Structures are given as C-alpha cells and as structure tokens.
Amino acid sequence: MSGVHPNSTSPPSHTSTAEHPAPPHQDSTASHPPPGKPDPTLTGSATGGDSDHAAAQRGLAAAGASPTAELASLTLRLKNSLRQFPDFPSPGILFEDIMPLFADAKLHDDLIRALSLHVSQNFDKPDVVVGLDARGFLFGPSLALRLGAGFAPVRKKGKLPGPCETAGYEKEYGSDFFQMQADAVKPGQKVLVVDDIIATGGSAQAAGSLVKKLGGTLLGYAFILELDFLKGRDKLDAPVYTLLSSQGK
Ligand SMILES: O=P(O)(O)OC[C@H]1O[C@H](OP(=O)(O)OP(=O)(O)O)[C@H](O)[C@@H]1O
Ligand SMILES: Nc1ncnc2[nH]cnc12
Numbered sequence: 001m002s003g004v005h006p007n008s009t010s011p012p013s014h015t016s017t018a019e020h021p022a023p024p025h026q027d028s029t030a031s032h033p034p035p036g037k038p039d040p041t042l043t044g045s046a047t048g049g050d051s052d053h054a055a056a057q058r059g060l061a062a063a064g065a066s067p068t069a070e071l072a073s074l075t076l077r078l079k080n081s082l083r084q085f086p087d088f089p090s091p092g093i094l095f096e097d098i099m100p101l102f103a104d105a106k107l108h109d110d111l112i113r114a115l116s117l118h119v120s121q122n123f124d125k126p127d128v129v130v131g132l133d134a135r136g137f138l139f140g141p142s143l144a145l146r147l148g149a150g151f152a153p154v155r156k157k158g159k160l161p162g163p164c165e166t167a168g169y170e171k172e173y174g175s176d177f178f179q180m181q182a183d184a185v186k187p188g189q190k191v192l193v194v195d196d197i198i199a200t201g202g203s204a205q206a207a208g209s210l211v212k213k214l215g216g217t218l219l220g221y222a223f224i225l226e227l228d229f230l231k232g233r234d235k236l237d238a239p240v241y242t243l244l245s246s247q248g249k
Contacts, residue, residue, distance in 0.1 A: 201232025
C-alpha cells in the first residue's frame with residue numbers, strides 16, 4: 001500500500017497516545033529538527049538497573065513529577081530528536097528515522113522509561129514482549145527486561161530455525177512474510193507486541209496473528225511512532241498505544 005501524504009488535517013483518532021489530548025509538538029516537517037536536549041531536571045538511569053514492573057513508578061517519585069507530566073516531558077524530547085527523509089525508500093514515502101533515539105544514552109533511557117511507564121500503568125504485566133524484525137529489536141528486549149518479561153522475535157521469513165508459524169502481510173512500502181518459532185510463546189502467555197512504527201498496520205496485524213496462532217493472549221500493541229493518516233490501528237483488534245504521532249497533516 002502506498003503511503004502518500006494527505007494534504008488536509010484530520011484529528012487523530014487515537015484511543016491512547018502520550019501526545020494527546022495535549023500534544024507537546026505537532027509541527028514536525030521534512031526538515032530535520034534540532035537534536036533533543038536532555039532535561040537535567042529529570043532523573044533517569046542510562047545504565048538501567050530497574051528490572052521490574054514498578055521501576056517507572058519509583059523514578060517518578062524521585063523526579064517529583066506526576067506520571068502525566070513526566071510522560072509529556074519525555075515525549076517532547078523524544079519527538080524533537082526524530083528525523084524525516086523524503087522519498088525513502090521509494091518516491092512518496094516520508095521516512096521517519098528513529099535512530100537518533102538510540103545514539104544518545106539519555107534519549108534511549110527516556111524512551112524505555114516512557115514506554116515502560118505507560119505499559120505498567122495501562123496493560124496487565126506481559127509474560128512476553130514480542131518485537132518485530134528489525135527495528136522492534138532495538139528496544140523490545142530492553143523494554144522486556146524493564147518490565148520483567150521475556151522477549152521473542154518476529155522475524156522475516158527464512159531467518160529462524162525449527163518449526164515456525166508464518167503470516168504474510170503488506171506494509172506501507174511493500175509486502176513480506178513474518179515468522180515466529182512455534183515455541184516462542186506458550187499457550188496462555190500474555191503478550192505485548194512492540195514495534196518502532198505503525199504505518200498501515202499490516203506488519204503489526206501479521207505479528208498479532210502469529211501470537212494468536214501460538215496460543216498467546218494478546219494484551220495489545222505499543223509503538224514509538226504512529227503515522228496517523230494511514231489509520232493502521234484500525235486493523236488491530238487489541239488495545240494500541242503509541243508514544244508519538246506524526247505526518248498527521
Ligand atoms: O504499519 P506498516 O505499514 O506495516 O509498516 C510498519 C513497519 O515498517 C517498518 O519495517 P520494515 O519492514 O521497513 O523493516 P525494518 O524494521 O527491517 O527496517 C517498521 O519498522 C514497521 O515494522
Ligand atoms: N514512513 C515510514 N518511515 C519509517 N518506517 C516506516 N515503516 C513504514 N512506513 C514507514
């Protein structure tokens with residue numbers, strides 16, 4: 001499916017997004033915004049160490065901020081660090097580059113902190129975090145560790161050994177097949193699916209279908225960034241959380 005950008009503004013239809021109802025930053029353009037400037041008034045450990053579901057709450061108490069206030073501050077810094085590249089990987093696609101989030105240890109820590117904060121407040125504790133090949137691998141394992149959950153990968157076809165389940169899908173700029181190892185999720189385990197971006201929702205939908213084929217209970221989905229205009233969340237049949245939104249213009 002092609003991700004041609006809309007010309008008109010439509011209000012986001014999110015059920016859950018850290019940016020709404022009070023978006024801290026909505027004027028993202030194809031020009032590169034300045035890098036995020038870490039806020040020295042917020043505490044946070046770039047070296048980690050918090051490995052349970054209550055870690056985010058402890059951090060909040062230390063910072064003296066409400067969860068809502070801290071999430072707003074974290075998301076502003078994260079949003080300001082994203083970059084956009086027009087016509088990549090194909091004409092008409094405005095590519096959202098999340099790599100700066102991982103280039104800076106404080107931003108990286110902010111990201112894991114913001115996601116774990118939301119998940120711990122809004123989802124049952126997952127047994128397994130499932131991350132999507134490849135950018136879901138950048139933060140899925142760290143988030144799983146922070147939440148005290150296991151991690152399992154959804155990989156593109158042909159990369160995993162042993163018995164696998166397979167699901168085909170279409171995404172914003174192509175189509176592919178995903179696989180999970182048959183024993184990656186045990187029947188009845190609670191699963192949170194995570195990925196960097198939800199665009200058309202095709203990738204996430206395929207991942208959710210694999211989790212269900214394995215007998216997992218799908219708690220929901222968490223993404224760093226949502227491309228609102230593609231309405232990918234409409235394809236998903238479990239709660240969806242996105243930290244940031246973009247290209248809503
Ligand atoms: O909502 P959709 O339209 O399905 O698009 C979202 C997917 O596209 C990107 O992955 P890509 O397949 O480009 O792989 P990568 O993570 O290996 O770069 C992104 O990381 C998501 O997984
Ligand atoms: N516009 C986009 N930027 C980055 N990753 C994507 N995956 C699907 N659409 C994308």
